[in-house]
Amino acid sequence: MILASEQPVELARLIELAAGPARLVPPYRTDEEGRPVLGRGAAAVPLDGLEKISLGRLPLAVDGAVRIGRRCEVRLRLHELYGRLAPAGPESISLELRSRSGAEPVALRHPAPLVNSGETWNAALKVDVFELVRAGRAAAPMTAWTIWANIRFADGRTVGTAVRAPGGGSHRSFAYRPPTAFALVQAYTTGSGGLALRIAGGLSGVREVAAGRVARVLAQLRRH
Known part of the structure; x- marks a missing residue:
């Protein structure tokens, strides 16, 4: 081709x-x-x-977008694939966040129903930023998580795939939980087009992010 x-x-x-x-x-x-x-x-x-091809081996596409907050909202869209999905009846979707920094994966306990809209199914789920801070703290002050979706069908089968970021790019914001907990959260696109979160919790995490930025600026200045 x-x-x-x-x-x-x-x-x-x-x-x-x-x-x-x-x-x-x-x-x-x-x-x-x-x-x-x-x-x-x-x-x-x-x-x-x-x-x-069996349902479990189909190259499914799930698009995702993140609205950052104390509880990040992850909006998902599952695409029909040449008429293979509708007969199988996609019913619900759940998220699993897989660490890129050595922490144990975090699975969301409550799935969300998939709502059909013609050639797509849509859902939205909440991710607690501070749950990810706790899960990643043993691995590193700043932890990156790729977002995976597990789709449950009418016959009980579950098929998993990495959520993609169709818009690309990245955006960041602070999340705050009273009285003193805070985190820097970045939603970004991996090299393979996947949707991921990078979370720096507390002072140590923010210092690591700041130190990394300063190092990049100094390296750029040296090149010039």
């Missing part, structure tokens, strides 16, 4: 498809006969066998 085009096409989607776990992201195109393809025109590649 790449070689068939004068300019590189679908590279971002191919990178996501090659990620672990694989994610096939929109748009979901078909050829003239209605068969799934990746790409368009002469560069389109048939996605043969997609209809035979």
Whole structure:
């Protein structure tokens, strides 16, 4: 597909498809006969066998966005995949946060119902920032967490995948819990396009973030 085009096409989607776990992201195109393809025109590649892949091995795409606060709201969107999901009946979704800094994973105990909206299912869940501060404190003052979604279907099967950040970029804010607890929270995009949180709790965590920024500024000044 790449070689068939004068300019590189679908590279971002191919990178996501090659990620672990694989994610096939929109748009979901078909050829003239209605068969799934990746790409368009002469560069389109048939996605043969997609209809035979088991539910647990499908390259599901779950988009996510975070609104930062003491309890971060994570908004999720599960995409239909060429008609494979609706018959299986996606019912609910839960989150698992996996540390990139050596801490034990944190699983949210309460799932949220998935609400169908045509070709997508939507949900929103709350993540307690200070629960993550406590979980990560043994590993490092500042801990990074990738966000995973576990989707439960009508027959009881659960399929997990990494939540992606379709908008890219990052944003940060402070979270505060009276009387004295505070944390610096950053929502950002990993190198593979996943959605992640970086949390620095208390004075030690904020000092680590500040020291890192100062070091980067000094390194940039030396290069110039």
